Amino acid sequence: MKPYIIFNPRAGSAIDRKTVLSQLGQLNPTALRITRKAGDAEKWARAALRTKCNYIVVAGGDGTLNGVVNGLGTEAKNVRLGIVPLGTGNDFARTLGLPSSIEQNVDILHSAKTKRIDLVRVKSKRVRYFVNVSAGGFSGVVGGKMTPKIKRTWGPLAYMRGAVAALSQLHSYHTQILLDDDEQLSAELYNVVVANGRFVAGGLPIAPDANPSDGFLEVVLGKHLSSKATILRRAKKVSVRSRPGMCFNVDGESVGNAPAVFQILPRALKFVVKR
Numbered sequence: 001m002k003p004y005i006i007f008n009p010r011a012g013s014a015i016d017r018k019t020v021l022s023q024l025g026q027l028n029p030t031a032l033r034i035t036r037k038a039g040d041a042e043k044w045a046r047a048a049l050r051t052k053c054n055y056i057v058v059a060g061g062d063g064t065l066n067g068v069v070n071g072l073g074t075e076a077k078n079v080r081l082g083i084v085p086l087g088t089g090n091d092f093a094r095t096l097g098l099p100s101s102i103e104q105n106v107d108i109l110h111s112a113k114t115k116r117i118d119l120v121r122v123k124s125k126r127v128r129y130f131v132n133v134s135a136g137g138f139s140g141v142v143g144g145k146m147t148p149k150i151k152r153t154w155g156p157l158a159y160m161r162g163a164v165a166a167l168s169q170l171h172s173y174h175t176q177i178l179l180d181d182d183e184q185l186s187a188e189l190y191n192v193v194v195a196n197g198r199f200v201a202g203g204l205p206i207a208p209d210a211n212p213s214d215g216f217l218e219v220v221l222g223k224h225l226s227s228k229a230t231i232l233r234r235a236k237k238v239s240v241r242s243r244p245g246m247c248f249n250v251d252g253e254s255v256g257n258a259p260a261v262f263q264i265l266p267r268a269l270k271f272v273v274k275r
Helices: 017-027 040-050 062-072 091-095 102-111 138-145 148-169
Strands: 004-007 031-034 055-060 080-085 114-123 127-130 133-137 173-179 183-189 191-195 217-222 230-235 237-243 247-250 253-257 260-272
Touching (some): 004 040, 017 031, 017 102, 040 062, 055 062, 062 091, 080 102, 102 260, 133 237, 173 217, 173 230
Parallel strands (some): 004 031, 055 080, 080 260
Antiparallel strands (some): 114 127, 114 260, 133 247, 173 183, 191 217, 217 230, 237 260, 247 253
8 A cells, every 4th residue: 555644854853854755755655745834744634535545654753643643533544544753752653662763664564554543532722632642730831841943952851851941830730630420539730641652751651551542541640740649540531620720732732721621532543553
C-alpha cells in the first residue's frame, strides 16, 4: 500500500531535510505533504480522507501526530496510521515500541502490520482528540511554556526548561474528579494527568501501566509535587472541575480550562506497529 505522508520539517530531529525526504521516498508515497504552520497537519489529514486514502504516515513529533488525529477524528476506522518519529519527545511512538531510526521505521511501515488503538475525546473550551496524554494544573502550565523555539533549542531538556519558566505560577487547585459517573474524589491537587499512552516529556513514564488498546484511561492525580503523593485510578470517562479552573493541554496545545470531560473511544484508530 502506498501511503499519504504528512511531514513536519520543523520537528526536533528532522535536521537534514533533504536526507529525510529521500528516506521517506522509499515508501513510494501517493502524496507527500509538508506542514508549514499550525493547523496544517489537520488540514492535510482531512485532505487525505477526501481522496479516500486508507494509509497515512505521520513524519514528525507528537504534536504533528496530534494534528493528524484531530484532522481524522472519528472518521478513520479503516485508515492505517503509521509514524516516523522525528520529534523532540516521540512519546507515543515510544509507547508503541517503535525504534528511533528512520530506516527501521520505513521497514515497519512497508510491512504494515496493524493494531487497534483507543482514541480519547476531551471536551473543554473546545473538543479535541488525542492518543497520548492530556495534562492539567501545573503540568498544563508547563506544557504551555514549551514553545517550538524552546523545543528546538533544548531538545530532550525542553520539559525541564518549561518547568522552570512555569514555577512562578505554581499553586494547588481545589479539584473534583468524577470517574465513570460513579466514583467522586475531592482534593487539593497540583496536577491532573489523563493518559492513554505511557510517556510524556521525552520518555518520562507518567503512566507506566497504560495500555492504549484496553479501553481505559489512566488517571494520575498529584496531591503534592513529590511523585510519591499521587492517586491512581482507571476509568472510561473522567470529568474534572476545579477552582481556579486548571488549564489542560494535549501535546502542548491548550484545550481550555476545567471543567473538562475525557471519554475513551475504544479501538477507534488503526496504527502500524512492529511485527
